[in-house]
Amino acid sequence: MSPAMAPAIAPAIAPAVASAYGTLDVTDDRQVAEYERHFYDAYAGLADNKLMRLIWEWDDTRQRLRTRIPYSDQVIYSARDPRGRLAVAMAVNLCYPAEFQAAAFGFPRAGGAKGRYCEILNVITTVHHSESARATYRSFISGFAYRDLVAQGFQAAYAMCTRRRLRPYQRLGAQVLAEASIDGEARHFLSWPLRDLT
Numbered sequence: 001m002s003p004a005m006a007p008a009i010a011p012a013i014a015p016a017v018a019s020a021y022g023t024l025d026v027t028d029d030r031q032v033a034e035y036e037r038h039f040y041d042a043y044a045g046l047a048d049n050k051l052m053r054l055i056w057e058w059d060d061t062r063q064r065l066r067t068r069i070p071y072s073d074q075v076i077y078s079a080r081d082p083r084g085r086l087a088v089a090m091a092v093n094l095c096y097p098a099e100f101q102a103a104a105f106g107f108p109r110a111g112g113a114k115g116r117y118c119e120i121l122n123v124i125t126t127v128h129h130s131e132s133a134r135a136t137y138r139s140f141i142s143g144f145a146y147r148d149l150v151a152q153g154f155q156a157a158y159a160m161c162t163r164r165r166l167r168p169y170q171r172l173g174a175q176v177l178a179e180a181s182i183d184g185e186a187r188h189f190l191s192w193p194l195r196d197l198t
Contacts, residue, residue: 026071036064093119120159
Protein backbone atom coordinates (compact mmCIF):
# COMPACT_ATOMS: atom_id res chain seq x y z
CA MET A 1 0.00 0.00 0.00
CA SER A 2 1.07 3.57 -0.59
CA PRO A 3 1.16 6.58 1.74
CA ALA A 4 -1.22 8.34 -0.65
CA MET A 5 -4.02 5.89 0.03
CA ALA A 6 -6.85 7.27 2.12
CA PRO A 7 -9.54 5.46 4.12
CA ALA A 8 -12.87 5.15 2.40
CA ILE A 9 -15.82 2.86 2.19
CA ALA A 10 -15.31 0.75 -0.89
CA PRO A 11 -17.87 1.37 -3.61
CA ALA A 12 -19.51 -1.37 -5.60
CA ILE A 13 -16.99 -2.77 -8.06
CA ALA A 14 -17.92 -2.31 -11.69
CA PRO A 15 -17.96 -5.64 -13.60
CA ALA A 16 -15.34 -4.40 -16.08
CA VAL A 17 -12.96 -3.66 -13.22
CA ALA A 18 -13.79 -6.70 -11.12
CA SER A 19 -13.03 -8.98 -14.06
CA ALA A 20 -9.36 -7.92 -13.76
CA TYR A 21 -9.25 -9.05 -10.13
CA GLY A 22 -8.60 -12.59 -9.02
CA THR A 23 -6.14 -14.78 -7.19
CA LEU A 24 -2.83 -16.22 -8.28
CA ASP A 25 -2.90 -19.90 -9.24
CA VAL A 26 0.07 -21.09 -7.17
CA THR A 27 0.10 -24.40 -9.06
CA ASP A 28 0.82 -22.53 -12.30
CA ASP A 29 4.59 -22.12 -12.66
CA ARG A 30 4.17 -19.29 -15.14
CA GLN A 31 2.01 -17.23 -12.79
CA VAL A 32 4.30 -17.91 -9.84
CA ALA A 33 7.39 -16.90 -11.83
CA GLU A 34 5.70 -13.68 -12.98
CA TYR A 35 4.71 -12.81 -9.40
CA GLU A 36 8.13 -13.63 -7.94
CA ARG A 37 9.93 -11.50 -10.52
CA HIS A 38 7.68 -8.52 -9.78
CA PHE A 39 8.07 -9.14 -6.04
CA TYR A 40 11.85 -9.03 -6.51
CA ASP A 41 11.68 -5.85 -8.60
CA ALA A 42 9.53 -4.14 -5.96
CA TYR A 43 12.11 -4.76 -3.22
CA ALA A 44 15.37 -4.87 -5.19
CA GLY A 45 16.43 -1.61 -3.56
CA LEU A 46 16.39 -3.39 -0.19
CA ALA A 47 18.32 -6.46 -1.34
CA ASP A 48 21.18 -5.69 1.07
CA ASN A 49 18.88 -5.04 4.04
CA LYS A 50 19.55 -7.68 6.71
CA LEU A 51 15.95 -7.69 7.91
CA MET A 52 14.60 -8.29 4.43
CA ARG A 53 17.11 -11.09 3.91
CA LEU A 54 15.92 -12.65 7.14
CA ILE A 55 12.20 -12.87 6.43
CA TRP A 56 12.16 -13.66 2.69
CA GLU A 57 13.87 -16.08 0.31
CA TRP A 58 15.95 -14.19 -2.26
CA ASP A 59 17.05 -15.73 -5.56
CA ASP A 60 19.37 -13.06 -6.92
CA THR A 61 20.51 -15.19 -9.83
CA ARG A 62 17.02 -15.48 -11.30
CA GLN A 63 15.85 -12.20 -9.71
CA ARG A 64 12.95 -13.83 -7.91
CA LEU A 65 11.65 -13.36 -4.40
CA ARG A 66 9.22 -15.29 -2.21
CA THR A 67 8.15 -15.32 1.43
CA ARG A 68 8.99 -18.22 3.72
CA ILE A 69 5.30 -19.09 4.11
CA PRO A 70 4.41 -21.99 1.76
CA TYR A 71 2.19 -21.01 -1.16
CA SER A 72 -0.26 -23.68 -0.08
CA ASP A 73 -0.95 -21.58 3.03
CA GLN A 74 -1.35 -18.27 1.18
CA VAL A 75 -3.86 -16.51 -0.99
CA ILE A 76 -2.32 -13.99 -3.38
CA TYR A 77 -4.86 -11.49 -4.64
CA SER A 78 -4.05 -10.09 -8.04
CA ALA A 79 -5.12 -7.21 -10.26
CA ARG A 80 -4.23 -7.28 -13.95
CA ASP A 81 -4.07 -4.62 -16.62
CA PRO A 82 -6.16 -4.83 -19.83
CA ARG A 83 -3.41 -6.91 -21.44
CA GLY A 84 -3.51 -9.46 -18.62
CA ARG A 85 -0.23 -8.40 -17.03
CA LEU A 86 0.13 -8.38 -13.25
CA ALA A 87 -0.36 -4.84 -11.93
CA VAL A 88 -0.95 -5.25 -8.18
CA ALA A 89 -0.64 -8.19 -5.80
CA MET A 90 -1.31 -8.72 -2.11
CA ALA A 91 -0.13 -11.92 -0.40
CA VAL A 92 -1.96 -13.09 2.73
CA ASN A 93 -0.94 -15.83 5.15
CA LEU A 94 -4.08 -17.83 5.94
CA CYS A 95 -2.32 -20.17 8.36
CA TYR A 96 -1.80 -17.64 11.16
CA PRO A 97 -0.86 -18.23 13.98
CA ALA A 98 0.70 -21.61 13.10
CA GLU A 99 2.93 -19.74 10.64
CA PHE A 100 3.81 -16.15 11.40
CA GLN A 101 6.20 -13.99 9.39
CA ALA A 102 6.37 -11.22 12.01
CA ALA A 103 7.73 -13.69 14.58
CA ALA A 104 11.13 -13.20 12.92
CA PHE A 105 11.04 -9.68 14.35
CA GLY A 106 10.14 -10.86 17.83
CA PHE A 107 6.50 -9.82 17.69
CA PRO A 108 4.12 -11.97 19.79
CA ARG A 109 1.17 -13.71 18.23
CA ALA A 110 -1.99 -11.67 18.64
CA GLY A 111 -5.66 -12.48 18.31
CA GLY A 112 -8.44 -13.61 20.59
CA ALA A 113 -9.44 -17.12 21.50
CA LYS A 114 -12.26 -17.04 18.96
CA GLY A 115 -12.44 -15.86 15.39
CA ARG A 116 -10.08 -16.13 12.44
CA TYR A 117 -7.02 -14.00 11.83
CA CYS A 118 -4.61 -13.71 8.92
CA GLU A 119 -1.35 -11.94 8.14
CA ILE A 120 -0.63 -9.63 5.20
CA LEU A 121 2.79 -10.62 3.89
CA ASN A 122 3.28 -8.00 1.17
CA VAL A 123 1.53 -5.59 -1.16
CA ILE A 124 3.27 -4.76 -4.43
CA THR A 125 2.56 -2.69 -7.49
CA THR A 126 4.32 -3.33 -10.79
CA VAL A 127 5.29 -1.26 -13.82
CA HIS A 128 1.90 -2.21 -15.30
CA HIS A 129 -0.02 -0.43 -12.54
CA SER A 130 -1.79 2.73 -13.69
CA GLU A 131 -4.52 3.44 -11.09
CA SER A 132 -4.02 6.05 -8.38
CA ALA A 133 -3.09 4.73 -4.94
CA ARG A 134 -6.48 5.86 -3.61
CA ALA A 135 -8.37 3.97 -6.32
CA THR A 136 -6.24 0.87 -5.77
CA TYR A 137 -6.97 0.86 -2.06
CA ARG A 138 -10.70 1.43 -2.47
CA SER A 139 -11.40 -1.07 -5.24
CA PHE A 140 -8.74 -3.77 -5.09
CA ILE A 141 -7.54 -3.93 -1.48
CA SER A 142 -10.62 -2.92 0.47
CA GLY A 143 -13.36 -3.65 -2.04
CA PHE A 144 -12.03 -6.97 -3.32
CA ALA A 145 -9.36 -8.56 -1.11
CA TYR A 146 -10.59 -7.47 2.32
CA ARG A 147 -14.17 -8.26 1.34
CA ASP A 148 -13.15 -11.78 0.33
CA LEU A 149 -11.28 -12.32 3.61
CA VAL A 150 -14.34 -11.18 5.57
CA ALA A 151 -16.50 -13.59 3.55
CA GLN A 152 -14.14 -16.37 4.62
CA GLY A 153 -14.72 -15.44 8.25
CA PHE A 154 -11.55 -13.46 9.01
CA GLN A 155 -11.98 -10.72 11.58
CA ALA A 156 -8.61 -8.99 11.37
CA ALA A 157 -5.40 -9.03 9.39
CA TYR A 158 -1.99 -8.44 10.92
CA ALA A 159 0.97 -6.82 9.18
CA MET A 160 4.30 -5.09 9.78
CA CYS A 161 5.44 -1.70 8.55
CA THR A 162 8.32 0.75 8.80
CA ARG A 163 8.13 4.03 10.69
CA ARG A 164 7.72 5.89 7.38
CA ARG A 165 4.56 3.92 6.56
CA LEU A 166 3.02 4.02 10.02
CA ARG A 167 1.08 7.29 9.93
CA PRO A 168 -0.41 6.74 6.44
CA TYR A 169 -1.48 3.23 7.47
CA GLN A 170 -3.08 4.56 10.64
CA ARG A 171 -5.10 6.95 8.49
CA LEU A 172 -6.29 3.90 6.58
CA GLY A 173 -7.57 2.30 9.78
CA ALA A 174 -4.58 0.27 11.02
CA GLN A 175 -4.10 -0.07 14.76
CA VAL A 176 -0.64 -0.39 16.35
CA LEU A 177 -0.27 -3.45 18.56
CA ALA A 178 3.48 -3.45 19.20
CA GLU A 179 6.77 -1.83 18.23
CA ALA A 180 10.30 -3.18 17.96
CA SER A 181 13.76 -1.97 16.99
CA ILE A 182 15.98 -4.45 15.17
CA ASP A 183 19.51 -3.44 14.22
CA GLY A 184 18.46 0.15 14.71
CA GLU A 185 15.43 -0.12 12.40
CA ALA A 186 11.96 0.49 13.81
CA ARG A 187 9.18 -1.91 12.91
CA HIS A 188 5.51 -1.69 13.88
CA PHE A 189 3.06 -4.57 14.25
CA LEU A 190 -0.38 -3.59 13.03
CA SER A 191 -3.91 -4.90 13.08
CA TRP A 192 -6.36 -4.19 10.26
CA PRO A 193 -10.02 -4.57 11.41
CA LEU A 194 -11.27 -6.04 8.16
CA ARG A 195 -15.00 -5.83 8.86
CA ASP A 196 -14.71 -2.10 9.52
CA LEU A 197 -12.77 -1.45 6.30
CA THR A 198 -15.02 -3.06 3.71
